Amino acid sequence: MKKNKFFLFIIIFLLALIIPFTHVKAASDNYLQKVKDKGTLVVGTSADYPPYEFTSKENGKTKYVGLDVSIAEKFAKDIGVKLKIRNMNFDSLLVALETHKVDMVIAGMNPTPERKTSVDFSKIYYTGNQYMLINKSDAARFKKIEDFKGKTIGAQTGSLQYSLVKQQMKGNDVKGLAKLNDLVIALQSHKVNGVAMEEATAKAFAENNRTLKVINPGFDIDASQTGSAIGFPKGADSLVEAANKTIDEIKKDNLINKEYIPAAAKNMTTNSKKNSMMNYWTYFAKGIEYTLIITVVSVFFGFVLGTLFALMRLSHNKLVHGLAVSYIEFVRGTPLMVQVMFVYFGIGAVIQSLPALVAGIIAVSLNSAAYVAEVIRSGIESIPSGQTEASRSLGMSQKETYRYIIIPQALKNIWPALGNEFVTLIKESSIVSIIGVTDLMYQMQLVQSATYKGVIPIFIAMVIYFLMTFSLSKVLGYFEGKMKHA
């Protein structure tokens, strides 16, 4: 009987997790009207893909620029709303679209048949070639696809280039990474021998790195695969129609070649001129700010919830105890990265206005709570039962006993373990960068994109993380010393 009940809790718990999936889609096509009603067009993109989309610094502020951004701007203007860019991993774009985190996706995305099964596309607005970025030192060896035989090729995961390499370079290993910057680092450190890239992007990287070179390896490409189109949620015909009208106008006036690409090129040259890290300190400062916000808020809620779960786990009520055990085991048994994505995309499908920062904080707090709960439980169990007996024999209630006797002593015992958890939190919070929270990790990637430099920003971020965790350890150590007297 006891066992049955326990399994019932687990099933209820799992159901509670699954239910959010069941009502994701709103069928009727009032998409355009909805966008007009809220007055902003939320556009998802992956801003490490010059000249399509990338970041530029203007008067100390980060701006999203590139030909896709120009198109999005025109489209927003045409339908009379404001534009809001949401930057995230290329991989996450379609999920964000399906879960209505964004109204549309523009990211140099090719309307492949596979993608068309889950989202709708506009007309093709631009067609580019597929090139290969290589180290200049290898220029003599690699000219065509055949020359790469047996070598490792890098490509952005989820991208057209990735499938191209898979299909047309069967004898090669493909190394898939989410960020182009990381792929270029891999190339420079000879982890891969070439990175398949869209023409304009590849050229941009080569221009900014004297050790790199662009070649056209001769991928066999059909037109539908090389063209870029705007992605919309399935069934959003009204938005697709409106976008097609904008694209028609752009094509009629040849705006992409006449205005958008030259503007993007100008931004790219300003970028490459200001490659010194000193110019980007505001990026890192903002990253530190967000990392600290996430950590501090998550430490607070993690501690409060953790205490609650610890007390629930120690409860004699089987239901309460079972819930706490299920929660703790489940959270500790799944990766933080998955939890972050689940909260943002899963819960976010129900509460669509859930900002990435809040989603990140929720996920990190909930995760931390499970670990803190176990630390606190061990602390409470380490207090001899004589303490409770002495307190109860004085007529103090269970609550008063916990408050004045058990918790203060437990806290002192677990302080080092708790401190360790908080230090870990600073580091683990870096995972929220995958859903586009502008923490230190995310900002570091922006600097990589903006400067075309791979390793130095990583090194700077590493040092900053260390300084933060080291100072926190010192502060915690100070309080630990103070508590020793008590």
Next chain:
Amino acid sequence: MPNLIEVQNLGKSFGDNEVLKNISENVEKGQVICVIGPSGSGKSTFLRCLNVLEKPSVGKVLFEGNSLTGIGERELNNLREKMGMVFQSFNLFPNMNVIENIKLAPLRVKKMADAEATQQAEKLLERVGLADKAEQYPQSLSGGQQQRVAIARALAMNPEVMLFDEPTSALDPEMVGEVLKVMQDLAESGMTMVVVTHEMGFAKKVADEIWFMADGCIQEKGTPETFFKTPKTARAQDFLSKILN
């Protein structure tokens, strides 16, 4: 004398192990009772059942006519206030200094004003001869001093009865005397006391009645003179011959 504590058909089992068997006894107001007997006879469990730190498996414990079992947590707390308890291992709160230990329950449970609680605590410390240790933490005190603080802490709630669970067993021999002295003073002041102890000298001198326990039962009881001189049961004779030689 009215009965302060009435024990009716008390039994306690831990799993299959029956530790207390059908005990019915009364403690009168002002009485000092010493419970003695061999290890494992159930003395401590019996004492802990009196204020329901152990929940009786069967039977009842009444305090001033009120049942301590089958009542709500709040009522139980109210009754426990009046039953001070002193433990073998002192159980002072290490996160508080001596005077805070004593003031805690009056402040939190009786909602006494801080000045009043401090004054009372200082008086109690004087009574147990530790007026100069008020600001010290328990770890810095000797065992005998800690136990005297524990007695003062229990007295701070103005209990009707004091329960002592082998209060000197964990002490170095030279410290036993100071604790027994405090207990004797307390007995002479008229406090009702139930003392589980191995200190036969103390029992002889202070107790009004000796309860001899073995195998989860109270085998015999009587005044110290009759019990120690002419124990009736074979168990008691055997026990006394072992500890007195």
